[in-house]
Amino acid sequence: MDLSLITPVPPTRPALDDADRRLLAAIQPGLPLVTRPYADIGTRIGLSEHEVIARLRRLGEAGVIRRLGVVVRHHEVGYGANAMVVWDVPDEQVRELGRCLAGFDFITLCYRRPRHLPQWRYNLYCMIHGKSREEVHAHLEWMVNRCGLQSLPHEVLFSRRRFKQRGAVYFAEPPSVGSAGEG
Numbered sequence: 001m002d003l004s005l006i007t008p009v010p011p012t013r014p015a016l017d018d019a020d021r022r023l024l025a026a027i028q029p030g031l032p033l034v035t036r037p038y039a040d041i042g043t044r045i046g047l048s049e050h051e052v053i054a055r056l057r058r059l060g061e062a063g064v065i066r067r068l069g070v071v072v073r074h075h076e077v078g079y080g081a082n083a084m085v086v087w088d089v090p091d092e093q094v095r096e097l098g099r100c101l102a103g104f105d106f107i108t109l110c111y112r113r114p115r116h117l118p119q120w121r122y123n124l125y126c127m128i129h130g131k132s133r134e135e136v137h138a139h140l141e142w143m144v145n146r147c148g149l150q151s152l153p154h155e156v157l158f159s160r161r162r163f164k165q166r167g168a169v170y171f172a173e174p175p176s177v178g179s180a181g182e183g
Helices: 018-027 037-045 049-061 091-102 133-147
Strands: 081-087 107-112 124-130 154-158
Touching (some): 018 037, 037 049, 091 107
């Protein structure tokens, strides 16, 4: 039998039990800013710290949670300027230059997107944060020199206003996050 003709069945996501739903609801607004956030969450939803970590790991491996990350509210921590820098990079160089840009501490996002010619020629994006526009420009100059980007067309798009910034949403209206048994 020719196995190349068989269409693979996509993996199924595990059924979520009540504890999984409570956990997802608890992390949706963000982790608490305490020394042991998983213990704090566990206390609120009736699980041990170890069980919270094990469930998060399982939910991540199953694809229910794609990643845990930080949403930094830059202005609140003293960064008054940020800019998306868009680059027109030859396709065969995107991976190498993307890795170079992503290696800088002041870069918080770096990713590739498709071009939309003829209106939009840019295919590599990175976000630079600084305390001032001058600091952002200094970071940009440093990146250009370190990664050899002098000849590549780019645009610096400074943010003017923040409308929304948040993490993942698992529930439109989260279930109660109180103790186990509520909900």
